[in-house]
Amino acid sequence: xxxxxxxxxLASFIDASPSPFHVCATVAAELLDAGFAxxxxxxxxxxxxxxxxxxxxxxxxxxxxxxxxxxxxVGGHTDSPNLRVKQHIxxxxxxxxxxxxxxxxxxxxxxxxxxxxGLSGRVSVLDGDGVAERxxxxxxxxxxxxxxxxxxxxxxxxxxxxxxxxxxALWSTDPDSPGLLAWLAQRLGVADTDVLGWELMTHDVExxxxxxxxxxxxxAPRLDNQATCYAGLRALLDVGETTRPPSxxxxxxxxxxxxxGSGSQRGAASDFLASVCERIVLAxxxxxxxxxxxxxxxxxxxxxxxxxxxxxxxxxxxxxxxIRLGGGPVLKVNQNLRYASDATGAGVFEQACRRAGVPLQxxxxxxxxxxxxxxGPITATRTGLVxxxxxxxxxxxxSARELMAVADVPMYxxxxxxxxxxxxxx
Ligand code: ZN
Numbered sequence: 368x369x370x371x372x373x374x375x376x377l378a379s380f381i382d383a384s385p386s387p388f389h390v391c392a393t394v395a396a397e398l399l400d401a402g403f404a405x406x407x408x409x410x411x412x413x414x415x416x417x418x419x420x421x422x423x424x425x426x427x428x429x430x431x432x433x434x435x436x437x438x439x440x441v442g443g444h445t446d447s448p449n450l451r452v453k454q455h456i457x458x459x460x461x462x463x464x465x466x467x468x469x470x471x472x473x474x475x476x477x478x479x480x481x482x483x484x485g486l487s488g489r490v491s492v493l494d495g496d497g498v499a500e501r502x503x504x505x506x507x508x509x510x511x512x513x514x515x516x517x518x519x520x521x522x523x524x525x526x527x528x529x530x531x532x533x534x535x536a537l538w539s540t541d542p543d544s545p546g547l548l549a550w551l552a553q554r555l556g557v558a559d560t561d562v563l564g565w566e567l568m569t570h571d572v573e574x575x576x577x578x579x580x581x582x583x584x585x586x587a588p589r590l591d592n593q594a595t596c597y598a599g600l601r602a603l604l605d606v607g608e609t610t611r612p613p614s615x616x617x618x619x620x621x622x623x624x625x626x627x628g629s630g631s632q633r634g635a636a637s638d639f640l641a642s643v644c645e646r647i648v649l650a651x652x653x654x655x656x657x658x659x660x661x662x663x664x665x666x667x668x669x670x671x672x673x674x675x676x677x678x679x680x681x682x683x684x685x686x687x688x689x690i691r692l693g694g695g696p697v698l699k700v701n702q703n704l705r706y707a708s709d710a711t712g713a714g715v716f717e718q719a720c721r722r723a724g725v726p727l728q729x730x731x732x733x734x735x736x737x738x739x740x741x742x743g744p745i746t747a748t749r750t751g752l753v754x755x756x757x758x759x760x761x762x763x764x765x766s767a768r769e770l771m772a773v774a775d776v777p778m779y780x781x782x783x784x785x786x787x788x789x790x791x792x793x
Contacts, residue, residue, distance in 0.1 A: 648661055
C-alpha cells in the first residue's frame with residue numbers, strides 16, 4: 368500500500384485551510400493537480416465520469432470510478448469550532464474599537480483567549496446586477512480577545528467566558544477607527560457598500576508545528592476534522608497510484624456544518640451525497656432502480672477524530688477502552704447510536720486495517736457521560752448506507768490548538784485507502 372500521508376503534509380494542509388471554504392479550495396487544488404475534473408451541479412454531467420469532484424459551498428465530494436457498480440465512501444467534515452463575526456461588527460467599549468464575535472459550534476472558549484487571531488471565510492460582493500463570491504484569508508494577527516487579569520477574578524481561579532459578553536476582540540485603540548468591514552472592503556478593492564454578506568471566522572495565526580522531545584506530536588488547530596479531510600484525500604489519491612484499481616467507485620465526501628448539527632443546504636443531512644451518487648449512476652446510463660441497488664451494496668466509513676486517553680484525566684475515559692496516541696486508527700461504537708458503527712461496518716473496517724497492516728483501537732465512551740456525535744448516523748439515516756464511524760486519536764478536541772501523534776497520520780490514511788478496496792459483502 369502506498370502511503371503518501373505525513374504529519375508535515377497535514378500541517379501544510381491545515382495552515383492553508385483556516386475555513387471550510389479553504390478546505391474545499393485546498394482539496395480542489397490537489398485534485399486538479401492529480402487530473403480530476405471539476406463539474407458543477409447546475410450543469411449536465413458527461414457520460415464518462417472517471418475522476419471528478421463537485422463543490423457546494425464549504426462541502427466537496429470527489430470520486431474515482433472503479434469497474435464495479437458500488438461505492439466505497441469516506442466521509443468527513445470541513446468545519447471546526449471557532450469564533451465568528453456577527454452582522455453589526457464594529458463596536459466601541461472602554462474607549463477602544465472592538466469587533467463583535469460569537470462562538471460557532473462547541474468551541475472550547477478559554478482556549479481562544481490571548482491568541483493572535485487572523486480572519487478567513489467568504490464574502491459576497493456586488494458584481495454588476497449580481498453577486499460575486501470572494502474568499503478571504505488574512506494570516507496577519509489583526510484581532511485578539513484578552514483574558515481578564517487573575518487579580519480581577521473573584522476567586523483567582525479564572526473565568527469561563529460568557530459567550531455573549533466576553534468574546535469581542537480588540538481591533539484598535541482608536542475609538543474612531545473605520546472598523547473591520549471598511550478595512551476588509553479596502554483589502555478586497557471594493558467600496559464598503561459593495562460588501563453584501565459574509566461568513567467570516569477567526570483563526571490562530573501560529574503555524575502548525577511538530578513538537579515533543581522525539582518530534583512525535585503534531586500541535587495544530589482544526590485537527591478535528593481536517594486530519595480526516597487530509598487522510599481521506601491522500602487515500603483517494605494513493606488508490607489512483609496503485610496498479611490494481613479497486614472494483615468499487617471511491618468517493619470522498621467532506622461536509623460543512625457538522626459542528627452545528629449538519630442540517631443545512633450543504634451539511635451531511637442535506638441531499639448532497641445522495642444526489643451526487645444518484646447522478647453518477649444516471650450518468651453511466653442507469654436508472655432509479657440501479658441507483659437504489661448500488662446504494663444497498665455500498666459502504667461508508669465516516670471519519671472524525673477520536674478522544675485519546677488524556678494522561679492527566681485518565682479517569683474520564685472508559686477504563687476498558689483506553690485509546691493511545693500513536694496507537695493507530697479508532698473504531699467508534701455507541702449503543703445509543705451516537706455513532707453508526709454496526710457489526711458489518713466494523714468488520715469491513717477491521718479487515719481494511721489488517722490489509723493495511725495497521726492496528727485498530729476500539730472506542731466506547733463512558734456510560735455515565737454524554738457521548739458526542741458525528742456525521743456517521745446522519746449519513747446512514749439520509750442514505751441507508753452501511754456506515755462505520757472511525758477516526759484518529761487526538762487530545763484537546765475543540766480547543767483552538769489540538770494535539771495528535773505524528774505516527775497516526777499515515778496509519779489513518781493507509782486504513783482509509785485499504786477501505787477503498789473493501790470487497791462487496793452480500
Ligand atoms: Zn469532528
